[in-house]
Each structure stands twice: as C-alpha cells, then as structure tokens.
Amino acid sequence: MTTPLSVYLPFNRDCLGATFAPAKHGTKPPDPIGHWLLVQDQRLVVVPDGAALRLPTGVLPAGFRDAHVDPFWLGTLDGTECWVGALERDVKLPEGFVAETLVPMQGTRLSDDLLSLGGMAMQALWWEGTSGHCPRCGERTERLEGEWGKRCSKCRYEHYPHLHPAVIVMVKDGNRCLLARKAGWAPGRYALVAGFVDNGESLEGAVAREVKEEVGLDVTDIRYVGSQNWPFPSQLMVGFVAWYAGGDVTIDATELEDAQWFPHDALPGLPSRHSISRYIIDHYAATDGPDATERGARPS
Numbered sequence: 001m002t003t004p005l006s007v008y009l010p011f012n013r014d015c016l017g018a019t020f021a022p023a024k025h026g027t028k029p030p031d032p033i034g035h036w037l038l039v040q041d042q043r044l045v046v047v048p049d050g051a052a053l054r055l056p057t058g059v060l061p062a063g064f065r066d067a068h069v070d071p072f073w074l075g076t077l078d079g080t081e082c083w084v085g086a087l088e089r090d091v092k093l094p095e096g097f098v099a100e101t102l103v104p105m106q107g108t109r110l111s112d113d114l115l116s117l118g119g120m121a122m123q124a125l126w127w128e129g130t131s132g133h134c135p136r137c138g139e140r141t142e143r144l145e146g147e148w149g150k151r152c153s154k155c156r157y158e159h160y161p162h163l164h165p166a167v168i169v170m171v172k173d174g175n176r177c178l179l180a181r182k183a184g185w186a187p188g189r190y191a192l193v194a195g196f197v198d199n200g201e202s203l204e205g206a207v208a209r210e211v212k213e214e215v216g217l218d219v220t221d222i223r224y225v226g227s228q229n230w231p232f233p234s235q236l237m238v239g240f241v242a243w244y245a246g247g248d249v250t251i252d253a254t255e256l257e258d259a260q261w262f263p264h265d266a267l268p269g270l271p272s273r274h275s276i277s278r279y280i281i282d283h284y285a286a287t288d289g290p291d292a293t294e295r296g297a298r299p300s
C-alpha cells in the first residue's frame with residue numbers, strides 16, 4: 001500500500017481523488033447543467049434519497065428559479081459539471097430539498113465528499129463576494145481568463161483567492177498532552193492550540209509564539225504532521241506536534257477558557273473526526289512522535 005500524499009480529511013480536495021477536476025484549467029461549459037452546489041448560510045442544499053443525501057442534478061431545479069441564483073462553474077465531478085450558487089438566507093426551499101450544515105461542529109450529516117465539494121463552493125462564493133472591487137483603488141475587477149484571479153480594470157492590480165495560513169499544535173510531554181478550550185464550545189470539549197501566522201513569521205515561529213501566548217509554555221522539536229483546508233471562511237490549517245520545553249500553564253483569558261494537561265488514556269470530550277485537531281489527537285496523543293504513525297488513509 002502506498003502512503004497517501006496528504007492526510008485524509010474532508011475539505012481537503014485531495015480526498016476526492018481523481019474524480020474532481022477544478023474549473024481552472026478548462027473551458028466553461030455553455031449551459032449550467034450538472035450537479036448543483038447551492039449554499040445557504042454555511043449549509044448545502046441536498047436531496048434526501050433513502051438514507052443518503054445527494055446533490056440536485058440536471059438543470060437548476062424549478063423551485064429555485066426565482067431565487068436569483070447566478071451560477072458559476074466550479075469543476076467536473078466524475079465527468080459531470082458542478083455549478084455553485086448562493087441562496088439568500090430567507091429563500092424558502094422547495095419541497096424535497098433540505099439545507100444540511102457544512103459545519104462539522106454542528107453535527108453535519110453530509111458525507112466527506114459532499115463536505116469537500118461544499119467547502120470549495122463556500123470558499124469560491126467567499127472569493128466572489130469579496131473580490132468584486134480592487135483592494136488598492138476600489139475600481140471594479142474582472143476575471144482573469146482561465147483563472148480564479150481578478151484584475152483591476154483601472155490600476156491593473158491582480159489578486160488571487162486569499163488563503164489564510166494558521167498553525168494548530170498538540171504539545172506533548174511524556175504520556176500527557178496539552179489541550180485547550182474556548183468559551184462557547186460544547187461543555188467539556190477540548191481541542192488544540194491554534195492561531196494565524198503573522199507577517200514575517202515561519203510556521204514553526206508561529207507555533208512557538210501561539211503556544212507561548214495562549215498557554216504560557218515553551219516548546220521544542222516542532223514537527224509537521226499534515227494540513228487541512230478549512231473553508232470557514234478561508235483558512236489553511238497547518239498541523240504540528242511539539243514537545244514541552246518549560247513553563248507553567250497560564251492561559252490567555254481573552255483567547256481561552258481553560259487549558260490542561262491530559263494523560264493520553266484519559267482524554268476529555270474532543271472535536272468530531274472531521275477536523276485536523278481531532279486527527280492529530282487520535283494519531284499522536286499516545287505516540288512518541290509524528291514518525292511513529294502512518295498517515296491516514298481513506299476510511300473504508
């Protein structure tokens with residue numbers, strides 16, 4: 001068995017494998033017919049089909065034709081074109097359709113493939129909604145041919161979809177690991193320390209700084225584990241394990257509600273399996289380091 005290129009996690013496009021070809025390098029089909037990724041307020045419109053949830057397919061279903069959907073082409077899934085459209089929050093869904101949350105923490109019922117497609121759709125909508133005007137001079141932008149990028153019609157400034165790198169890290173010390181929680185999370189649920197990368201910072205520098213700022217600890221031997229695209233709205237979560245090198249746990253109360261050391265065999269409530277936070281905890285809480293575990297394959 002070969003080791004996958006990346007960790008298997010929903011929202012990583014690679015988890016769709018070769019079935020999905022992004023729109024970037026193709027010619028836009030003339031008519032919007034195919035799969036529909038209709039997004040309403042971080043929810044994806046699907047059709048219940050027995051126990052499964054599937055995408056609406058064909059022409060835009062009749063019940064949505066008054067909803068001012070302005071479809072754009074996202075790519076091709078197994079030879080079928082995928083079209084993205086945004087629905088206003090107050091649009092009532094026609095009979096036979098439901099809007100299922102794309103947010104894992106809200107207990108989504110969507111399959112990993114639908115989460116990954118829906119995540120791309122949300123990110124594309126976010127980019128469309130924030131790139132209509134030049135960030136430099138305010139003039140309208142136009143789409144660059146065959147690209148997601150936009151060019152200003154006046155000053156010619158070009159910009160591309162913005163991904164925001166953030167680090168997420170499990171601090172280990174012997175058989176215990178440091179977990180933290182924010183106010184507002186489900187009672188008793190803990191996860192990993194995380195934060196955005198600053199200008200001028202390396203990923204490792206961001207890990208050391210975030211751990212110091214949020215929980216007051218020094219770390220060493222920072223090891224990369226894997227990454228996850230996180231479309232809420234547009235993060236790239238870069239996952240690490242680091243080793244404790246000193247200090248007492250002192251939380252930044254503006255960021256966290258609590259942080260504690262937990263033995264690897266007595267962990268508290270954790271995030272769902274969809275996030276890289278849980279992936280790192282599951283794979284590395286009980287190991288001596290990232291080299292000890294094979295990277296995750298697609299669950300069967």
Ligand SMILES: [Zn+2]
Nearest residue numbers: 134137152155
């Ligand atoms: Zn401009």
